[in-house]
Amino acid sequence: MLLSSLLFACAESPVVSDGPAPQPVPTLxxxxxxxxxxxxxxxxxxxxxxxxxxxxxxxxxxxxxxxxxxxxxxxxxxxxxxxxxxxxxxxxxxxxxxxxxxxxxxxxxxxSPVGLLVHAPGPARYEDVVGPVAAEAGSPFQQFVWARYAWEGKVELVPTTGTIAPFMANPASAQQAYVTSEPCLAEAQGASVGFLPAKEAGWNxxxxxxxxxxxxxxxxxxxxxxxxxxxxxxxxxxxxxxxxxxxxxxxxxxxxxxxxxxxxxxxxxxxxxxxxxxxxxxxxxxxxxxxxxxxxxxxxxxxxxxx
Missing domain, CATH: 3.40.190.10 (Periplasmic binding protein-like II)
Incomplete structure (x- = not known):
């Protein structure tokens, strides 16, 4: 009976608050x-x-x-x-x-994180690359680099395979790569590598x-x-x-x-x-x-x- 009286009293009494009115939650x-x-x-x-x-x-x-x-x-x-x-x-x-x-x-x-993955200790510049180079044939980067350094007929372009296995097997090779990907993969497999940023070739x-x-x-x-x-x-x-x-x-x-x-x-x-x-x-x-x-x-x- 006492509980019922308390519930009734709470229902009938207005809620009084001295604090600020609640603000609406902003819509995101x-x-x-x-x-x-x-x-x-x-x-x-x-x-x-x-x-x-x-x-x-x-x-x-x-x-x-x-x-x-x-x-x-x-x-x-x-x-x-x-x-x-x-x-x-x-x-x-x-x-x-x-x-x-x-x-x-x-x-x-x-x-740009694009560039060429090379075996250390060199080449140190694009001008020093002799190939073969695995790159995405026809991509703007590939076309730009081959044109800028007149590599057509001089540096062998080989297809990319989606892996670094061919690169790892040939110490003279280079490979189109992302600085955030293939260099880390190669180092994890024990290779000593270098990276020639595309920016150094004028592609950025x-x-x-x-x-x-x-x-x-x-x-x-x-x-x-x-x-x-x-x-x-x-x-x-x-x-x-x-x-x-x-x-x-x-x-x-x-x-x-x-x-x-x-x-x-x-x-x-x-x-x-x-x-x-x-x-x-x-x-x-x-x-x-x-x-x-x-x-x-x-x-x-x-x-x-x-x-």
């Missing part, structure tokens, strides 16, 4: 971020921003969508199925020439490049995404532990310390010389000239939101 803007490859340290800063709540603090609910071979991230962007796509600057210009309306807003890698597209639809480049959420991504990358360069744990969870192949090699090798390419995340118009103009020199007709104008 959903953002789908599509990667162009599997979860790897090349996307570490984006994972860092998501895991540490930097995107949420900026009012964004960012979902990182892993990619893989053949995943058409730019097509997904154009179709409105994702809001941000990660790609390379050369791919962006080629697709824009075919009608894609998309612009770059953030560069995860200031310098931005990589891990975040792009958005052209019609949305001025929307407020884009600036918030860029600022949070910048903070994520700057933190990741100093302390990658949280993001790396998630990346290894998603891609166990990077476990056993393998991820440490990747993180160490990519740091200088992320930082570059202009600053973390920078996107500069002059870089797109230079890239367009490089592509045009090998017959890939593109324009760098309007392909970026400079910052």
């Amino acid at each position: 803007k959903p953002v789908q971020l599509a990667l162009n490859w599997y979860p790897e340290p090349e996307f570490g800063g984006f994972y860092d921003a998501a895991l540490r709540g930097l995107y949420r603090d900026a009012g964004l609910e960012v979902t990182v969508v892993p990619g893989g071979p053949g995943v058409p991230v730019l097509e997904l962007l154009a179709a409105g199925r994702v809001d941000v796509a990660i790609t390379g600057a050369d791919d962006l210009l080629v697709r824009r020439a075919k009608g894609l309306d998309a612009v770059a807003v953030y560069a995860g890698f200031q310098d 597209p931005y990589a891990s490049l975040a792009v958005v639809r052209g019609g949305e480049k001025a929307e407020g959420w884009v600036g918030k995404f860029v600022s949070a991504s910048q903070a994520g990358w700057e933190h990741y360069l100093v302390d990658p532990a949280v993001a790396n744990a998630e990346i290894v969870k998603l891609d166990p192949e990077l476990g056993g310390g393998k991820i440490d090699c990747v993180v160490a090798r990519q740091a200088a390419y992320v930082r570059g010389t202009a600053g973390v995340g920078r996107v500069e118009g002059a870089r797109f103009v230079e890239l367009a000239e490089a592509l045009n020199s090998v017959g890939v007709v593109v324009s760098g104008e309007g392909a970026y939101l400079e910052r």
Whole structure:
């Protein structure tokens, strides 16, 4: 009876509070971020921003969508199925020439991670390469390097196999590679290797490049995404532990310390010389000239939101 009386009294008595009225929970803007490859340290800063709540603090609910071979991230962007796509600057210009309306807003890698994997102690320069060289025949990088150094008929071009086995078997060979991949694999197998960055040959597209639809480049959420991504990358360069744990969870192949090699090798390419995340118009103009020199007709104008 006493309990019933208490419940009745509580129901009839108004609730009085001296504190401020509760504030409505802000609505977060959903953002789908599509990667162009599997979860790897090349996307570490984006994972860092998501895991540490930097995107949420900026009012964004960012979902990182892993990619893989053949995943058409730019097509997904154009179709409105994702809001941000990660790609390379050369791919962006080629697709824009075919009608894609998309612009770059953030560069995860200031310098291209592409280059040539060579056996140590040398060659030390592209001019010193004698071959054979395994490269992706017909790719802009392959065409550009062969043209610049007049390798046609001098340096043997052999097909890539998707592995480093042929490279490991031939001490005179070189192989098109990513600084974050094949060098670490070769060292893990006991090889002593060197790496000739594509930048040294004059080929330097931005990589891990975040792009958005052209019609949305001025929307407020884009600036918030860029600022949070910048903070994520700057933190990741100093302390990658949280993001790396998630990346290894998603891609166990990077476990056993393998991820440490990747993180160490990519740091200088992320930082570059202009600053973390920078996107500069002059870089797109230079890239367009490089592509045009090998017959890939593109324009760098309007392909970026400079910052």
